[in-house]
Amino acid sequence: MYHTVAEKILLKHAPGMKELAPGQFIECRIDLIMVHEQLGGRIHVEYEKLGLDRVWDPEKIFFILDHWIPAPTINAAQMHQDCREFAKKYNFIHDMGINKGICHQVLPEMGFARPGMLIVGSDSHTTTYGAFNCLSTGIGATDVSVVFATGNLWFKVPESFKISLSGELSKGVMSKDLVLKLIGDLTTKGAIYKSLEFHGADCLSIDSRMTVSNMVVEAGAKFGVFLPDKTLEKWLEHRTKEPYQIVMPDKEAIYEKTMEYDLSELEPVVAKPSSPGNLDSIKNVEGIEIDQAFLGSCTNGRMEDLQIAAKILKGKTVNPKTRLIITPASQEIYEQALNKGLIEIFIKAGAVFTHSTCGACIGGHLGVLGEEETCVSSTNRNFVGRMGAPSSKVYLASPATVAASALHGKITDPREVL
């Protein structure tokens, strides 16, 4: 039988199985599991129910605190204490503490995401690692407990959609615009349970691919996997010494659906309140006044995102009616931004530059929205109340659009200022 990337990787991880097909239920070996604050939320409560004094393999657990760091409230501080206690009790080896950054950035940066792997995490945006030609997806606390205990997890083999990309992005258009368009086209339920397989992405940087894989879950997808290429291999060279095997689909693999995007035809877009699928062209929302602009999160807080913002803001000042908050996706990116002089540009432009954390993305700290406030944000969700008060409104957009909008105090087409 012929297989897609998802089918190949799942088959490789299903002991004793020679074949599989979409719809089938299988048990798979897990290569790596990522956990964050959820460890102190639900996971430890569920795991203790099993009465075990060990985890299956402490080497294969990646533990990081990122959502509320450093703890902004007593509740968060206690949650962190619960996490640390658990990590100590079960001898976690890869304990990243609170000073590395956001899980989905730090894990690949440290070379933990490699082609062919099967990774799960206690966070829905675990799909991000698909940019590295591996399968990765989010699971809940009970599933995490099952993996902690056994190293195995049940899966339903998904159907795959082939997303064929061609051309190059034009000036002021970013991969965020591509993925927002894709979610708008699919709708937020259009890819439930599906594996999205991206072909022809050679022109996209790793940073750009991560943004796309990050957000596939907003269309309901289980995986968002890219084919391997030279760009990926070069990236991995600097990040890992571990061996890996790239995974290509069979030419005859069967896709439930094929979608084609010519990157050169894309334009800046936004997702209007309160759904990532509420797509609109920048033209239709231009001029809407904003109270806050947020650049950060696991979706867009990487070097290329900060660089385009710096290009737009260099030597200029943020509109006095608007607050611009910039949060790098990891401390490594923070350091690079520091060394390249980007932070100085941002500070001189009047932005607040924070340490790396989920922070404003989840309405946790460092930029919570008040009643009726409007924000343009580079994050991935604009649900009611996600970034603060339930009456606040969030427009999801690319880092270029966020920076341009901060400059003018209203939603602005980045092509006007680049």
Added chain:
Amino acid sequence: MEQIEGFAYILGDDINTDDIVPSHTLTMRDPKEMAKFTLEFVDANFVNNIKKGNIIIAGENFGTGSSREEAVNVFKILGIKAIIAKSFARIYFRNLINKGIPGITLDWDDKMFSNEDQIEISLQRGEIVNLTKKKKVNFVKIPEFLTNILKEGGILNQLKKKLYN
């Protein structure tokens, strides 16, 4: 588990996990306290209206969003026995089954269900009877792989059996 009875509580499309468990409650340590905020921004009266034993009947893409299992837990605490939806988000569906709550996918309309209708579900027969409206409808049965988890009252119970037998 095979026969479930309760009263319908209707919810709309795209109810997400931030709706079910608002972010500001996520660091609360007491699950019962957290449950008091269930759906607060979507349906302010939900917690007061929901009676023990209720069956949620929702629209498309139920539980979209985060992997936070609290979004299943709060319903469990509030006594929800089953959720019927036109479609479920993937992680949410897993979490439901793993916690022993049946998630039933069914394309329904308001001729079939209204608030507080008395409902009977047979998982084995793949059948829902609306006793109030005297109507019957079939659904695609939950695969055996998953009903085995439900029968044990959740995947951790199933796993415990395997670990200790």
